[in-house]
Amino acid sequence: MARSAIISGGGIGGLATAAALAQRGWDVTVYERQSELRAAGSGIYIWENGLRVLEALGAYEEATEGAFHGTHFEQRDNLDQIIESAPIASDKRLLTVLRSRLLGALKSACERAGVKVVTNAETIGATASGELLLASGQTVRADLAVGVDGVWSRVRQSLGLELLHEQTREGALRTMIASRAGDFAAQDVGKYIENWNGTRRLLVTPVNATQIYLALTCLQDDEARNLPLDRQLWIDAFPRWAHLIERIGDTLSWGVYSVTRSRAWSAGRTAIVGDAAHAQPPNxxxxxxxxxxxxxxxxxxxxxxxxxxxxxxxxxxxxxxxxPLVEHCQRWSILYGEVTCLPDAVRSQVIRSAMGDAWVAGQVFKAANSSPTGTVAPRR
Structure with missing residues (x-):
């Protein structure tokens, strides 16, 4: 008889976990609190390690169809001068895709593997014996229970696994805009460009042939985060990209960054995965x-x-x-964010010096260069 698994959370991590288990013969059911499986957010970066997972799950082609495959990751200062422009090696891929496309590809992989999805099913707790407690009053039980229920994970909390959950000083407004001919100068084509000015950042990322992902990052107490968006504040900070900022509509979401740490990733037959276990800033x-x-x-x-x-x-x-690899990645992601509050000239010097050092660059991209466990051809 197939072993059974129940998963709280139908997001990217939850569906990837569900597909991986089902492809190995598990009877898997995903419980999602929303009325349907849908992705929150705009674009998402997927480095080599994530792309290999998608290949292993048989979701790569659908997830990356039409995706932007950049050649350089570039950082610019408050004067629009290049701090550092790092080429992306051909064997260390970095793609940006729509979150909705990625979620759809993982959903397809789950369907092919026989995963069942129950919507409108909010998890409010869990036990170490492989149980999820639902808001409806129902308790569901399996050989394995997994909480992939985000930074505010009720599974993590109810199992007593939480060591730390703190929100950082930074957050981001994220949105998608339509791209137009001439949006990028010839020297900018093919690049992911992160622009700095004081404690504000503007990340400009093509996602496909018709859309651009913008992330407007600032401190929580910065008036620039207020909605409706004061476009002029951002144009004044990043005049080079005024033509993109002017195009921002009303569909913006503010999210502050969270860091979570857990004393363990499991208790008995119940585990936590993703932000539930180890949220990190998106740096x-x-x-x-x-x-x-x-x-x-x-x-x-x-x-x-x-x-x-x-x-x-x-x-x-x-x-x-x-x-060990997860905590390494989390640590360096947090460290990267520490340069936000440095004076512009000092920050530029620090970034240029740090990323010009082979050891530091290796630490920053250690996770991206890793070979994920189980990255072989799809199981079925």
Whole structure:
């Protein structure tokens, strides 16, 4: 008889975990609190490690169709001068895609593997015996329960796994705009461009042939974060991109960054994955990639366990193998954000010096250059 798994959360990490388990013979049900599976947010960065997970799940082609494949990641100062322009090696891919497209591709992978999805099912707690407690009063039980329910994870909290959940001083307004001919000068084509001015940042990222993802980052107490958006404040900070900022509509979402740390990623037969276990600021573009990577790694660890019945031991082994890289990525993502409050000239000097050092660059991109566990051809 197939082992059963129940998953709280039908986002990117939850669906990746569900597909990985189902492809290995598990009977999987996902419980999603919303009325349908839908992605919150705009564009998303997927580095080499995340792309390999998509390949392993059979979701790569659908997720990346028409995606922007950049050649350089560039940072510019308050005078629009290049601080650093780092080429992206051909064997270390970085793509940007629509979150909705990525979620759709993972949903398709789940459907092919026989995953069941229950919507309008909010999880309010969990137990170590593989149970999810739903807001409806229902308790569902399986051989394995997984909380992929975000930074405010009720699974993490109810299991007593939370060590830390804090919000940073920074957040971002995210939106999509339609692209037009001439949006990018010849020297800007093919680049992801992060612009700095004081404590404000503007990330300009093409997502496909017709859309551009903008992330407007600032401190929580900055008036520039207020809605409706004062476009002129941002144009004054980044006049080079006035033509894009003027195009921003009313569909904006403000999100402050969170950091979560857990004393363990599991209790008994119940585990936590993604932001529920290890949220990090988006400075390295690894939140989604790490969630997908760890969901796949967990499925592989359970498959390779000496005793398939001993799920708690398999989960502990999974955490022991994966946690060092995750904590490394989280640490460097937080460190990257520390330059926000430096004076412009000092920040430029720090970034240029740091990223020009091979060791530092290796630490920053360590997760992106990793080979995720289980990245082989799709199981079915």
């Amino acid at each position: 390295l573009g690894q939140g989604g990639g790490m969630a997908m990577q760890n969901g796949l790694a967990m499925a592989v660890a359970l498959e390779q366990a000496k005793d398939p019945r001993d799920i708690p031991s398999a989960l502990q082994a999974w955490e022991a193998a994966e946690r």
